[in-house]
Amino acid sequence: MIRRRKVKIWLLVLGVLHSIVICAGFLAPYDPVEQDRKNPYLPPMRVHIVDARKHFHVRPFVYAFQLRPGAFDQYVEDATQPRPLKFFVTGDRYRLLSLFAARFHLFGVENGRIHLLGTDAFGRDQFSRLLFGGQISLFAGLLGAAFTLFIGWCIGAVAGYFGGWRDDVLMRVAELFLALPWLYLLFALRAFLPLTVNPLQAFFLIVAVIAAVGWARPARLVRGIVLSAKEHDFVRAARGFGASNFYLLRRHILPETSSVLLTQAAILIPQYILAEMTLSFLGLGVPEPVPSWGNLLSNLQQYSVLVSYWWMYLPALAMVPFFLGYLGLASALQERPNPYTIERRSLGSLA
Amino acid sequence: MSYLLRRLAHAFLLIIGVSILAFLFTTLAPGNYFDEMRLNPQIAPETLVALRAQYQLDRPLPLRYISWLNSVFHGQMGFSFAYNAPVAPLLLVRAKNTLLLTVTATLLAWGIALPLGVWSAERLGQFPDRVISWGTAALLVVPDLALALGLLVLAVRTHWFPTGGMTSVEFESLSTLNKIRDLALHMMLPVAALVLSTLPLLVRHVRAAVAEVLHAPFLLAAEGHGIPRITLLFRYALPAAANPLLSLFGFSIGALLSGSLLIEVVMSWPGLGPFLLEAILARDIYIVIGGVLFSTIFLAAGNFLTDVLLYWLDPRIRTESASR
Numbered sequence: 001m002i003r004r005r006k007v008k009i010w011l012l013v014l015g016v017l018h019s020i021v022i023c024a025g026f027l028a029p030y031d032p033v034e035q036d037r038k039n040p041y042l043p044p045m046r047v048h049i050v051d052a053r054k055h056f057h058v059r060p061f062v063y064a065f066q067l068r069p070g071a072f073d074q075y076v077e078d079a080t081q082p083r084p085l086k087f088f089v090t091g092d093r094y095r096l097l098s099l100f101a102a103r104f105h106l107f108g109v110e111n112g113r114i115h116l117l118g119t120d121a122f123g124r125d126q127f128s129r130l131l132f133g134g135q136i137s138l139f140a141g142l143l144g145a146a147f148t149l150f151i152g153w154c155i156g157a158v159a160g161y162f163g164g165w166r167d168d169v170l171m172r173v174a175e176l177f178l179a180l181p182w183l184y185l186l187f188a189l190r191a192f193l194p195l196t197v198n199p200l201q202a203f204f205l206i207v208a209v210i211a212a213v214g215w216a217r218p219a220r221l222v223r224g225i226v227l228s229a230k231e232h233d234f235v236r237a238a239r240g241f242g243a244s245n246f247y248l249l250r251r252h253i254l255p256e257t258s259s260v261l262l263t264q265a266a267i268l269i270p271q272y273i274l275a276e277m278t279l280s281f282l283g284l285g286v287p288e289p290v291p292s293w294g295n296l297l298s299n300l301q302q303y304s305v306l307v308s309y310w311w312m313y314l315p316a317l318a319m320v321p322f323f324l325g326y327l328g329l330a331s332a333l334q335e336r337p338n339p340y341t342i343e344r345r346s347l348g349s350l351a
Numbered sequence: 352m353s354y355l356l357r358r359l360a361h362a363f364l365l366i367i368g369v370s371i372l373a374f375l376f377t378t379l380a381p382g383n384y385f386d387e388m389r390l391n392p393q394i395a396p397e398t399l400v401a402l403r404a405q406y407q408l409d410r411p412l413p414l415r416y417i418s419w420l421n422s423v424f425h426g427q428m429g430f431s432f433a434y435n436a437p438v439a440p441l442l443l444v445r446a447k448n449t450l451l452l453t454v455t456a457t458l459l460a461w462g463i464a465l466p467l468g469v470w471s472a473e474r475l476g477q478f479p480d481r482v483i484s485w486g487t488a489a490l491l492v493v494p495d496l497a498l499a500l501g502l503l504v505l506a507v508r509t510h511w512f513p514t515g516g517m518t519s520v521e522f523e524s525l526s527t528l529n530k531i532r533d534l535a536l537h538m539m540l541p542v543a544a545l546v547l548s549t550l551p552l553l554v555r556h557v558r559a560a561v562a563e564v565l566h567a568p569f570l571l572a573a574e575g576h577g578i579p580r581i582t583l584l585f586r587y588a589l590p591a592a593a594n595p596l597l598s599l600f601g602f603s604i605g606a607l608l609s610g611s612l613l614i615e616v617v618m619s620w621p622g623l624g625p626f627l628l629e630a631i632l633a634r635d636i637y638i639v640i641g642g643v644l645f646s647t648i649f650l651a652a653g654n655f656l657t658d659v660l661l662y663w664l665d666p667r668i669r670t671e672s673a674s675r
Contacts, residue, residue, distance in 0.1 A: 176368050187639075278496060282616060282628055310504050310507075313500055313504045316501065319494060
């Protein structure tokens with residue numbers, strides 16, 4: 001029962017995290033590709049409630065930046081220009097869930113702009129890019145995992161149910177895929193696909209590449225379950241009554257694989273998000289100007305950015321809560337009563 | 352013995368399979384190294400045709416595979432378009448740098464993980480175990496990309512370690528001792544990133560494996576004989592828990608050439624990682640195939656090593672294979 005509650009809690013955490021990213025258009029103050037070339041590499045703005053003269057304000061505000069005298073890329077806060085935070089403001093047009101056009105944003109400022117995580121080389125708001133980038137990265141992970149599980153499920157079912165030469169061939173190929181390290185496989189597969197494509201093609205290309213890499217492990221797990229499930233008495237009975245292969249698989253055997261698939265999903269999704277990030281970081285994935293968590297970080301490959309604009313690193317931390325969520329979910333799903341603690345307790349009572 | 356022979360054959364088949372797979376993917380690939388030259392008005396189309404013929408890109412795939420196999424047996428592994436040189440020597444230089452990094456990191460990671468894991472298992476559920484569990488969990492949720500970049504940002508802002516490359520500019524003029532020091536300083540960051548990213552998994556596996564055997568009757572008996580705790584843990588418990596750990600160690604060996612790709616790129620370590628990335632972007636396919644093959648050979652070797660070690664240490668496998 002505790003296990004079930006843990007699963008529910010982690011699912012809730014993940015649900016909240018994903019809704020944040022889904023509602024990127026509403027939560028982000030600006031369009032992710034909108035440029036402001038006069039303000040490149042602005043540092044993150046601090047939200048104040050106490051102003052320079054120690055006066056308290058109910059409405060939080062940020063200060064505008066001005067160039068530090070004598071410098072061309074260093075900014076200091078300009079205490080004469082407070083920008084009060086306004087909530088539910090109208091701003092850039094976006095599509096919520098890519099369905100409803102809307103102009104409402106959770107927050108914004110009236111005169112000037114607000115950049116909670118600073119801006120990049122083109123003055124684009126990093127906070128907005130982070131939220132919209134999450135849509136690409138998370139969606140790539142989810143879609144990739146769904147494809148992988150589907151492929152692995154089909155292959156595992158065929159190999160386990162029909163056995164014989166089909167089993168041999170499929171499992172040898174699976175071993176091949178299992179033996180190769182996934183990043184290498186990802187690299188190699190990506191190497192042999194077109195390099196310059198538009199963002200949408202790139203996205204689906206990546207999803208396909210990622211999905212093609214990971215099917216072997218779920219396939220083997222599903223195969224194992226199918227192997228044992230097809231020997232159940234009720235399955236044999238159904239077969240005796242003349243049930244077709246397809247019916248047996250659909251009605252009696254494949255439902256048993258659901259818990260394995262769920263656990264595998266919880267393990268695969270964060271891996272795949274990371275895979276998308278890695279590819280995009282290396283310039284093999286989703287290209288600019290479309291943001292993704294990977295290509296937000298690729299700026300850091302320039303030494304000057306690394307030295308001078310440390311806040312460009314902040315998007316790297318965005319996936320930590322997601323990883324935590326999926327890790328927690330996976331371990332809650334895998335949890336079994338631990339024989340060692342039980343054994344230990346009985347031993348303790350002996351001593 | 353037939354068991355080991357079978358495993359060896361298996362490893363060999365794996366390598367062959369991967370090389371064929373890599374070649375198959377090249378046919379699916381649109382474009383090749385000479386495609387960009389087509390845009391150059393100063394290069395005649397006939398030249399391109401000649402170039403393609405020279406590098407045998409116009410021949411059918413099976414023939415190309417056979418001639419590539421031939422060059423593998425001559426220690427060349429194909430020919431790089433970009434470097435205009437055989438692939439194997441190029442790869443060897445980079446592989447040496449990668450190995451320097453990964454061997455150090457692997458030894459270090461295991462050296463830390465074994466005592467930590469054993470300690471954690473011994474104090475299962477107590478304070479040290481909790482601290483270690485939380486620590487590994489925290490490391491586990493920070494992806495290696497974020498970890499490596501974070502270390503890099505830290506190093507750049509504190510100037511504690513040099514960032515990027517393998518040696519300083521003045522490396523050649525340094526004395527031997529200073530050369531080693533310089534190299535060690537440059538290795539610090541990538542090794543730290545590698546160790547931190549592999550450590551949590553290792554610690555968790557050691558902990559689980561040792562915890563499993565720790566309450567076995569023979570250990571209770573040993574304890575009853577008054578054998579010191581340390582001896583008990585490392586001399587008796589650890590070997591008994593070795594089976595899953597040996598598989599993991601084989602995996603570590605197998606990942607020596609492939610586990611550090613990303614971190615090498617991030618830290619600009621002149622190993623296989625950046626080299627392969629460059630080759631991918633340039634469509635220098637033989638380097639990519641060579642790199643994949645190199646790492647597969649290591650993987651197969653790592654797997655085989657595991658089998659040998661398990662065969663040697665675990666009598667159950669010997670009897671099982673004999674009865675077959």
